[in-house]
Amino acid sequence: MQEIKASMAGSVWKIVIKQGDSIEEDQDIVILESMKMEIPIVAESAGTVKELKVAEGDFVNEGDVIAIIE
Amino acid sequence: MIQKILIANRGEIADRIIRTCKKMSIATVAVYSEADKQASYVSMADESFLIGPPKVNESYLNVDKILEVAKEAYVDAIHPGYGFLSENVQFAETCSAEGIIFIGPDSKVINQMGSKIAARNLMRQAGVRVVPGTDGAVSTTQDALEAAKKFGYPIMLKASAGGGGIGMQVVQSDEELVKAFESNSNRALNFFGDGSMFMEKKIENARHIEIQILADEHGNAVHLFERECSIQRRNQKVIEEAPSIYISDELRKLMGDAAVKAVETIGYTNAGTIEFLVDEQENFYFLEMNTRIQVEHPVTEEITGVDIVEQQIIIANGNEMTVKQGDLSIDGHAIEVRIYAEDPVTFFPSPGHISVLELPEGPHIRNETAVKADYQVTPFYDPMIGKLIVKEKDRNKTIASLKEALLNYKIEGIKTNIPMLIEIIEHEQFLKGNTTTSFVENYYLIQK
Secondary structure, three states: OEEEEOOOOEEEEEEOOOOOOEEOOOOEEEEEEEOOEEEEEEOOOOEEEEEEOOOOOOEEOOOOEEEEEO | OOOEEEEOOOHHHHHHHHHHHHHOOOEEEEEEEHHHOOOHHHHHOOEEEEEEOOOHHHOOOOHHHHHHHHHHOOOOEEEOOOOOOOOOHHHHHHHHHOOOEEOOOOHHHHHHHHOHHHHHHHHHHOOOOEOOEOOOOEOOHHHHHHHHHHHOOOEEEEEOOOOOOOOOEEEOOHHHHHHHHHHHHHHHHHHHOOOOEEEEEOOOOOEEEEEEEEEOOOOOEEEEEEEEEEEEEOOEEEEEEEOOOOOOHHHHHHHHHHHHHHHHHHOOOEEEEEEEEEOOOOOEEEEEEEOOOOOOHHHHHHHHOOOHHHHHHHHHOOOOOOOOHHHOOOOOEEEEEEEEOEOOOOOOEOOEEEOEEEOOOOOOEEEEEOOOOOEEEOOOOOOEEEEEEEEEOOHHHHHHHHHHHHHOOEEEOOOOOHHHHHHHHHOHHHHHOOOOOOHHHHHHHHHO
16 A cells, blocks of 8 residues: 655645556656645556545645555 | 835735835835735735735736726836736736836837747847747647757757746757657646747756846936856746856946847836856857846845836836946845745745744845744745845855855744755855856756
């Protein structure tokens, strides 16, 4: 199991995957937006998206779990 | 006669503009979003108006709301600062239509300089060399490959409608170009609704050197020498200095004259900046023109003694500016560092609560900031929370004082780039003046 965590504080601008999707290593999961900067958050390894913990527009802090990959 | 100005901006630049207005006995009106209630400029202004929620399109980019406040407060003029509406053609037009002075150039000139292609063509007419590149937008991979054959690699790919480095990439080969063209074009389409690209020859080991100009409606135009702004991260400036130690008196005159000629050719008025890339053979190429006050204007003010905001207001009022080329000279050396709320290595934003803030103080130190202790830095705006400017007799003394000031810049609760700034100004290549636009990649990130 892999927890995908936010690398910065900001709001969830776009979610680019769905629960149940199988994804590859380095694939974008969500795009966070903060201070005029958009940062894609990527999967560290391949797997299936077990759970998405955020919705578009949500505010996350650095270190918050965004998704769980199995 | 301008007696009351609305500042259509926030943060440190709003503070900065209000200070000059007070000096000139001009009344000020601040506008702020719900996220900026605590900011110092809100209480500094004679009047302040809440204009909406934190999001920029509902507050600082909300033209209707800002103009409504301007009319309600009976202002004579609007100062747009930098960013936000400062280079917005429609905003400048609407201001004049409403009989409010827009403190900046004519909207027609903003429009011309806002288009990369139109700006390049106009500069060529003014006899200024431009970076070799495509004269129009390139929309297919095939056209891109043909253009690449003409200029040779490396090539800089840019989104025609771009800004902030989005859609920008350096490519070294046909293979890289094909890949990058498609992905950047898609990205530009997502961000700007326009996927057309523009290609330029990448000038290697270039320095970013810009000329500050002032021009009035009476045919007077002057340059206030150069600023060297090569130290950048994410294509945004981090450290700026004036003068540049790379520039000889001869080159300074050539660049200054070229900038003044350009300004006269396009019929520019008010303060503006012409950005150039300077190569290793001291050739300089037009990059772009910023038709507004720049973030880094204080270094020019420090070495010339000119209050640029004051001249902007005098010019906007239709008067002759009080600066003459023959009276201008360079006194000392000034460096500005931008304090960003961000991780010093990844450059990721770090909004949060500032628990402690103690600014360095001294006769050679100038602080520009709108934050304070017990202050919430929100994720809605640019990460720049302040600027520290130091001026001494020469560059070495300035760097020494700047280092001391940075060591005494006490900020707690959020991450900032201060460790990065200290590391850069201590670096032997920086001390030698070997500052190119690749400095951060070549000398800073390589050690991380």
